[in-house]
Every structure is written in C-alpha cells, then in structure tokens.
Amino acid sequence: KDKLCKEAAKVVRDGDTIFIDNSSTTLNLIQHMNPRYQVTIITNSIRLLLDASLQDHSNLTLISLGGIFRASNYSLTGIMANEWINNFRPHKVFLSCYGVNVKEGITDSSVYEVDVKRLMMEKAQEVYVLADATKFDKPGVVYLADFSKIDFLVTNRGLAYDQEEYLKKQGTQLVVASEQ
Numbered sequence: 001k002d003k004l005c006k007e008a009a010k011v012v013r014d015g016d017t018i019f020i021d022n023s024s025t026t027l028n029l030i031q032h033m034n035p036r037y038q039v040t041i042i043t044n045s046i047r048l049l050l051d052a053s054l055q056d057h058s059n060l061t062l063i064s065l066g067g068i069f070r071a072s073n074y075s076l077t078g079i080m081a082n083e084w085i086n087n088f089r090p091h092k093v094f095l096s097c098y099g100v101n102v103k104e105g106i107t108d109s110s111v112y113e114v115d116v117k118r119l120m121m122e123k124a125q126e127v128y129v130l131a132d133a134t135k136f137d138k139p140g141v142v143y144l145a146d147f148s149k150i151d152f153l154v155t156n157r158g159l160a161y162d163q164e165e166y167l168k169k170q171g172t173q174l175v176v177a178s179e180q
Helices: 002-009 046-053 079-085 111-123 161-170
Strands: 017-020 039-043 060-064 068-070 075-077 092-095 099-101 105-108 126-130 142-145 152-155 173-176
Touching: 002 126, 002 152, 039 046, 046 060, 075 079, 075 111, 079 111, 092 111, 105 111, 111 142, 161 173
Parallel strands: 017 039, 017 092, 039 060, 092 126, 126 152, 152 173
Antiparallel strands: 068 075, 099 105, 105 142
16 A cells, blocks of 8 residues: 555645545555645545644645544545535545446445545546555445546556556556555
8 A cells, every 4th residue: 555655646746736535545645745845635534634744744735624524434524525525626636445346447335435535536637546456356335436537547566458458448547556
C-alpha cells in the first residue's frame, strides 16, 4: 500500500486541490507528497486528518467534508458530506476499493462511502484508483464505477495482456508502482 501511495504522490503538483478517500490504502499518500508544495486536501477520513496534523507539512490546507461520523472506520458520510462535495472541483481524486474486476469494474465493501467516492469522481479532473494485486478479481458487494470513470489504475503488478487492452479501450491508464 505504501508503494502505491509513493507512486501516486508523484503526480501531485504545487497548487493542486485533491481528494483522498477514507481507505487504509490511501492513508500514507501525504507522507510521500513534496512538503514544499501548497496542496489543499479534501477528505472524509478522520484518520487522515489526524495523521496529517502530526506531520511536518505546514503547506497543507485540510478540508473535512463533515457528515455522519462512522466510528467503525473513522469516516464521515451521508447527505451532509454529499452536499459539501458540490462546492469543490478537485484536480485529482485518490481512492481505493475492495475489488477490481475487468468485467465488472470497481467494487467496494460498504454502501456508506460509495456516494462520497462517486460524487468526487464526477467533480474531479483526474481519478486515480489505488489497488494492490490482492484486490484483483476479488468480488465486492457494492458497485462503485466502471473503468470509463477511472483515468489511472495504480497497482503493484502488471495485468494480463487482454486485461491491459480492455483498460486502454476504456480510457484507463495502468500505472505499475516501481520497486524504488
């Protein structure tokens, strides 16, 4: 997961406004961003907000979406979070999922956060899904999106040729995190 965050952080630019979802996969993204960059981060993750406050990264502006607090995973969801999303047009969205299946698209495990993710994906200029190899062909119970909504799929290993070709046809670029 950390390797995926390190790879994804390479695309964050000075002045960007980004959304980072409430997932364990995206949690370390801030640690790998250039600390000199002025970046605005929108999130529904209480854990991400707490972790960011402990880092020496004074150039970050943190925006919490608000909403209903889900203590089981430290997230904020619901109608208030969804309404707040309408105020933003982030440059980039970074999110994870429960499963990735070339035929079925991106799935998640909880109905509570898919609306936040979907709405942010609609508002963003670029959408990055971070998914390690264990998430491939793993069925999730909640449909999140098809690949036509995903600009970049960041993972830790390549796919079969036919899977990569399918992603290309959908407009999704595969990014394999480097070992370094």
